[in-house]
Amino acid sequence: MNNNSYIAFREVSKNYKEFFALDKISFNIQRGEVFGYIGPNGAGKTTTIKILVGLIRDYSGDVFINGKSTSENRKQLYNLIGYHPQEAGFQEWRTVDHAFKTFGRLSGLSSDHLENRTQEILELMNLSEVRYKRIVHLSGGMFQKLRLGQALLHEPEILVLDEPLSGLDPNMRFQFKKIIRKLKQSGITILFSSHILSDVQDIADNIGILNKGRIISIGTPEELQNSFEVGNILEIIVADETALCKDLENLTDVDFVENVKSNKQLIHLKSNVDVDLSINQIIKILMDQNCKIRSFTLLKPSLEDVYLKLVGGETI
Ligand code: ADP
């Protein structure tokens, strides 16, 4: 493991009586990267995050930021980290402006600085027009953005987001991710947790997959996809419903054939085969059988498929 990492977890464990919510987890986050922390509900994501931000102190192992143990520099943590908790905790009768002022003062910002920062963040979040609205009247998406804004107010170097997309509609998810990309460009380091891999797939530089308190896989999205042998699938749709193609199961490269509809077959290839060669062989068989092929598609397993395979499908 690289000891020069910006954030480093070293054999961190946390138990509740005899139950280990985290079991010797180790991982690194480099400065300026977006780290996607993925795992099904109950995997231990929030526990990890609370340890990082200093809310859980009773654990074993070490967490370092910039080479310094966080347990010896707790005060510094609050300046360094902006934290978006999984559960909301706002006094909803306040206006957005009032909430920012309160947080800003608590973070020790001067009033000039606070005003500039508030404007900057409201613009970034597209929230300027609701500045004087009561929080209770905000939509779910705006509310999430307000919470993100609050975490950013004191200009932290690290942003920790615990399931920030949960409950958001697709359009809001898209907007939220756009904001995260902008933040990344400004150099901030981001830890972003979710139980849905596709939430982080297109924004994370590295992804750590957690299951039952253990890190079971870690790497770039490409590395994760390549490291797991989820076989390729060929989808064949034939024009003539009666002419589903036979003799394919006998090919050595084919794992099994699934008849999905009367005119649609999925051919599951073994994970280690030369896909191009298999496609040639299969097309030859189909031609020999005079199959009328309407379409022939190679379905690559998505990262989500890899993840579901790893955690056994328990993501909801
Ligand atoms: P995640 O955020 O990935 O959904 P959590 O970190 O919240 O997971 O929880 C991990 C495990 O630890 C779960 O099984 C949860 O029930 C358990 N857990 C969390 N907090 C406590 C607690 N205060 N007491 C006992 N068990 C807990």
Ligand code: MG
């Ligand atoms: Mg959680």
